[in-house]
Amino acid sequence: MSNVMELKEGTEMFQILNEDGEIVDGQKVPDLSDDELKDLYRWMLRIRTFDGRAIKLNRQGRLGFYAPMAGQEACQIASMAALKKSDMLYPSYRDVGTAMYHGLPMENVFLNSRGQIHGMKTPEDVNAYPPQIIIAAQVLHCAGSGWAFRLKEEDHVAICFFGDGATSEGDFHEGMNFASVYEANSIFFCQNNQYAISVPIHKQMKSETIAQKAIGYGMAGIRVDGNDALAVYQATKEAADRARKGEGPTLIEGVTYRVGPHTMAGDDPGRYRTKDEEESWTSKRDPLKRLRKFLDSKGLWSDEEEEKVQKEVLDEMNETIKKVEKAPKGTVAELMDGLYTEPTPLIKKQKDEYLTWKEGK
Structure with a gap:
């Protein structure tokens, strides 16, 4: 199997499984056992099932903000499968799958969606930050x-996930340049799902690909078939290995497709894309269908x-939503709790003033 970094950086598409679930000529399956391959698919199926049910819960008014992730399961799960639990995750609001795979309880996901502050308190043993809403x-x-991992000479990697629209933001360019200059142990995973809300990729940039932007920052860049779980795994594994060896950061562009709306807050994809386009992705390039075909061949x-996994997820979701609906809502007095190990004098003062004001009402 060719080293993904040996490809012409940023323009060629790295792929291991074709759309029929067959191994592409010249490639081979990553070093994964049969159980690991099954677990990879199991998690992708879990997330697909979770997504469908979460959309219904949102429509029922039982969940709040929710950004569907169907179609992007390979990008989210296969990448995280290539990392260690000790690695640090920085997801965006659409990357609930990455966080759950990394250990975030479903309860936290639901609480966060419902606007309850306790959902933002990530368990101490889960190396993930809350989903970022700021693009x-x-x-x-x-x-x-x-950079911190590199300075401390720790064998850890930081990975963040973002969409193609984020590459038009200044923070993207600042972060990429900083990471490259200081040779940070960072992986920047762009899920190019073709649209930034309703803006298609070709109206956002003039470069041929997102991955080739890495060249300007002097870092490694790879464009991978984001619906090919094995290719995503291999690309992320090599990026992590490079970082752990002190060889700097990597930009990964996973070419994929957002099957559903941008969010459940009223977006209608039919206003900016055709049914034929959607069909071409869902029928021929679906990440779950592709990996399932490969597993079936073995x-x-x-x-x-399949049915067992789906039932397990739905049962867990039904129990969890009932639990969080009974959970106490946070108070204003709790807003700053956990921000620092010990509250600062200013936070103490503000909290005391608030409580005094509340008691006097």
Whole structure:
């Protein structure tokens, strides 16, 4: 198998499985056991099932803000599968799948969506920050975290996820330049899902690809088929290995497609893309169908296992939503709790003033 970094940086598409789930000539399967391959698909199926049910919960008014992620499961799950639990994750609002794979409880996801502040309190043993709502802000955080790992000579990597629209933000350019100059242990994963809300990629930039932007920053860049889980895994694994060896950051462009709306807050994809376009992605390039075909060819999966995973996810979601609906809502007095190890004098003063005001009402 060719080293992904040996490809012409930023323009060629790295692929291991074609759309029929067959190995591309000259490539081979990454060093994954049968159980690891099954777990990869199992998690992608979990996230697809979660997404469908979450959309319904949103429509029922039981969840608040939600950004569908169907179609992007390979980008989110296969990339995280290539990392260690000790690595630091900086997701965006559409990357719930990355956080859940990394250990974030479903309860936190639901609480956060419902606007309850306890959902933002990530468990201490989960190396992930809350989903970033500010476009591209997590790129800066990832650059700084990766630099810290390098300064402390720690064998950790920081990874952030963002969409193609984020590459038009200043934070993207600042973070990329900083990470490259200081050779940070960072991976910048752009899920190019073709649209920044309703703006198509060709109206955002003149460069041929997003990955080739890495050349200008002097860092490695790779364009990968974002619906090919094995290619995503391999590209991320090599990027992480490079970072751990002190060889600097990598920009990965995962070419994929956002099947649903931008968010559940009223976006109508039919206003800016055609049904034929959607069909070309969902029927021929679906990431789950592709990996399922590959597993079927090896006799590693069955319809019974498929149904079992789907039922497990739906059962967990039903129990979790009932639990969070009964959870106490946060108070204004709690807003700053956990921001610092010990509250600063100013925070203490503000909290005391608020409580005094509230008692006097």
